Amino acid sequence: MSLALQLDDLSKTFPVGKPLFGPAKAHVRAVRPVTLQVETGETLGIVGESGCGKSTLARMLVGLLPPSTGEIKIEGHRLNNANPAEFGRSIQYVFQDPISSLNPRKSIRSILEVPLKRLHGMNAEARRARISEIFASVNLREEFLERYPHEFSGGQAQRIGIARALAANARIMVLDEPVSALDVSVQAQVLNLLARLKGEFGLTYLFISHDLAVVEAVSDRVAVMYFGAVVEVGKAEKIFAAPRHPYTNLLAGSAPVVGRPLTPPEAKGTELPDPLNPPPGCPFAPRCPKATEICRDVDPPLEQMGEDQFAACHHPLDA
């Protein structure tokens, strides 16, 4: 199996309260060093709650944010210069808010033409043919090409966003909450379209979402993030059924499920640790029912637990 994407110790630190000259007063670690591999043709789901760093990670992957440390290898090549145009040919991004990701003052055709012209230098004739082809593959009628973004519903706009990502002809796509702004009945249309395109074009997906059920339904493997770090990685069918990290367990237990009685999943506070003053040990320790002295002192590394599951925990749950 070839690797589509390899991340080594990728991290991002943002300065806080930076004066006009001189160093910043403090730093927030949005993403703590992350090491991950994604195989070609795989869908890796990334889940986590708001503020866990999943969007920051995604923006580094496509070169929209320069990483503070570490490196990204795409198909074996190191692309670390944070130049989105260079990234654009091999990795593309589908945004959460389908409407605001389309410039309101441009027709759909001129939006789709940009990657063809800029990244692939196609002439007008070739662009026209390619746009028709892409538009057909996302199930949209060609007459929509001359319209403007505000004339579309969320589901249609998201398909246009996917068409734009396809137009760049990248083989890896970062999908950042691609269906969370859509209604349930439309959400499945987009997810199924994504699944079909993946087979058709041999794409690799990074699927970011806060909805565990959606991630489980579309992913091969899932990475769970908490407070800027990956705390557990495993096969989609196993990670929520048999979590090793207590946080994964808490997430799985919190999702409302038909037929499960309503019980509060945890009695302690749900406050995240202060990112300006992170605790020395495991950031989940203050909320963890199994936390002991070592958890509060030493941040556990990601270790293999079981055949293809990794978790960062001193006291993992039984398989």
Place this chain on the structure above:
Amino acid sequence: MTQFIKLLARNQLALAGGIILSIVVLVSILVPILPLQPPDVTNTADRFMAPFSEGHWLGTDHLGRDLLSRLLWGTRLSLAVGAAAAIVAAVIGSAIGIVAGYFGGTTDNVIMRGVDMLMAFPYILLALAIVAALGPGLMNALIAVAAVNIPFFARNIRGITVGIAHKEFVDAAKLAGKGHLTILTTEILPNVVPVIVIAMSTTIGWMILETAGLSFLGLGSQPPQADLGSMLGEARSALITNPHTSVVPGLMIFIIVMSINLLGDGVRDALDPRLRSGALSRPKPTTTVARQSSPPHGPGEGVLDIRELETQFHVGKRVFKAVNQVSLNIEPGECLGVIGESGSGKSVTALSVMGLVASPPGVITGGAVFHGGQDLVGARYSTLRRLRGDKVAYIFQDPLSTLHPLIRVGEQLAEAIRVHHPVGKAELRQRAIDLLNDVRIPNAESRVDSYPHEMSGGMRQRVAIAMALANEPEVIIADEPTTALDVTVQAQVLSLLDDLRREHNVAIMFITHDFGVVAQLCDRVAVMYGGQIVEQGTTDDILANPAHPYTRKLMECVPELGAGRRELAAIPGLPPAVDDLPPGCAFAPRCHKAQAECTKAPIEMTRGGGRAVRCLYPETKLVEEEPA
């Protein structure tokens, strides 16, 4: 564009300003071919002739030059210089603003502090300094006026650009291979052009005044060349003896600046999307009621009884039927779930109960809402106001926007109580602490003095719940209260709501799009689609055996945790637009069971076994009602 002109023409003052300005501009364009006397030829024998004299309609000035000719040539020059200054200021200022706003960080900081320094000088002092450095002359006056106005454009445009630069379409353009310069010119600029036009249209009059001011001081146009400012300046010494020499150019300045300002305000109102959508027309304190038929009779069942409610939005000629014949009732202590997708009318139903739908454009066109034997639709504002937050309380989706950011949460809670019950200060504080304890906020004694921004999203939503509970309401209407929260926090808030309704015996109308939430919290469920209730019954019945094809399909679409990787079910097509509803069943175009009859006439509710469904071919037959 036609819409813009239509909007502009509706504003009569702007229209008048536009007409006057067009005449002035047209005349000053035609000046060289008009049969005017030469403006600069002096004839001291004819000095200070009064207006309407032979050969000089407006009289002559102190050197005997024809005032009409000088006025028109001067107007031409003043307009040209003012417009040129406005364009120069707009181009340079906007460029600075766009660059600062787009790049942000240190670039922004350095540029904007420079602009701030420029702004710190009184404008006339700055203009004088520039002219003093460059020397007098019309061109230098133009440069000075433009320079003085650059900060105005830079600050305005920067503010707008900052908002646009963080939009996702800018990121998308970067990924599509566009460089910074291309993004600035092709992505950002088209979105800020309306703002530049607005800023220009409101400042060009000001710049004409400033140029006239410099000329008045002798720093602008040099004699014998006439512009409106220098004409005023030259006439100053004869102000008392021959007032017409000052009045003529003075009136012209007044006419130009007034008409430009009137037109500019009109342009701004027509271009600004917030003003266009009527944000300035404040909604009335209650929703307008215009019932077309006699309302259903009371007193109604349960603690809240909504009967055949119809709420519409009237926007221009279009009518959006957001809520259509909705009937719901809630028993004391019961939790009723209202589930539907966006645009199904669930939130508008909730807001209609207390007349909270914004009017205009909302209108309640039929039905009744009974509470305590009283019809709330059409009740007086004072009645609704007494009940709002007292007997019927609301919890909204986003606690950050429902709590006042500058008031401590304890005071906000106290205010909610004080509005309805006269209670002393010390007791109010104690009640606020008790309420925070009720919603399980740790350290309530210290948290009562926190500001909303000091709390997490889950904590803020607890405060909002505490506020809803403050006056021991009979009904709480919760509109997607957990949608903005993380799953772990959502689980806690839901179990809190469940505990509270048992402790306080309060009824909850819970509006959501999530079947999982409904299943865990609600006793009964109403499913809405296209503004109507399509199915109603107990949660267990509906979840086990949905009767309406829409309910069934919708439930199949919801992915459930634990089922592994799979193809998800989808409903083909899109939800209907409520300004163009089909005559029959709104779901028929997307329904696999739809027959010709489904699309002909409105479908009636079929009732049986404590359930109701609006379908001719339900998935399960409802049990016939057994005679008691």
